Amino acid sequence: MRQNARMDFLNTPSRVIPAVDYRRERWRNQQGWTREILRMGPPGEDWALRLSIAEIEQDADFSAFPGIDRELVLLHGNGMRLCFDGGETVTLLPPHQRLRFPGEAALRGELVDGPTHDFNLMWRRDLLQATLLHRPLVGPMLFFSEPGVAWAIHLLGGNARFESEVALPPLEGGDTAWLGAGARTRYALHGAGELLAIRIEPRTGAAG
Structure with missing residues (x-):
């Protein structure tokens, strides 16, 4: 494999x-x-x-x-x-x-x-590392997916929209966005509210 x-x-x-x-x-x-x-x-x-x-x-x-x-x-x-x-x-x-x-x-x-x-x-825990951040959304917020790094964004409240080469619909409070790993991609999130941002990546040494 x-x-x-x-x-x-x-x-x-x-x-x-x-x-x-x-x-x-x-x-x-x-x-x-x-x-x-x-x-x-x-x-x-x-x-x-x-x-x-x-x-x-x-x-x-x-x-x-x-x-x-x-x-x-x-x-x-x-x-x-x-x-x-x-x-x-x-x-x-x-x-x-x-x-x-x-x-x-x-x-x-x-x-x-x-x-x-x-x-x-x-x-x-044997495969992944996950880091959860709780942040206000008061202006543009940047997320970068890349090989081995994905993000999940859960909008706690408010509304938001992405600017990216990947077309995504807007977010309303309670919605979640999955930003898949792969080629390095920049996502600019605009809006107002509050969110949970979760960075997910392979655990160092996890079997391939």
């Missing part, structure tokens, strides 16, 4: 995924709902990257995801306590507090005061 062939899924063409197209499904443990934004991975294997929004209406145990790292961002609601089996408790409060933790961790989510919606970034 040629070097990095398993990472070809990062070259998936750039596109905008409207919030109305997110797929709603039950949690693996049946205790909540998720709206899946995207999932992708090497052919013939389970997913290596997944973006979703969890809808949490009651205290519930989190599903276990062995081999996965994840980052959770509070999107809406008055907060949630993440209670780990080891005794640690972390409270995520508005606006948009977040936490990175291993998918194997046994934990329970306890609502502070009413339902929450939470952004979930999950990736296979």
Whole structure:
């Protein structure tokens, strides 16, 4: 197999995924709902990257995801306590507090005061590195995709549009853009609002 062939899924063409197209499904443990934004991975294997929004209406145990790292961002609601089996408790409060933790961790989510919606970034730690940034959008913001580097942009609120050699539709609050790896491409994002920007690249030393 040629070097990095398993990472070809990062070259998936750039596109905008409207919030109305997110797929709603039950949690693996049946205790909540998720709206899946995207999932992708090497052919013939389970997913290596997944973006979703969890809808949490009651205290519930989190599903276990062995081999996965994840980052959770509070999107809406008055907060949630993440209670780990080891005794640690972390409270995520508005606006948009977040936490990175291993998918194997046994934990329970306890609502502070009413339902929450939470952004979930999950990736296979043996294949990928992921960096999540929370930024205001108050003018042009530049993103560069290139061989081995892709971006996912989730617009928390507001509206935005891309200027790029790749034609993409505008973004409204709640939409997500996937900027696929490949030839170096410049994306200028114009608009006003707030976003999560996720840089995804192969982990150094990951098998090709």
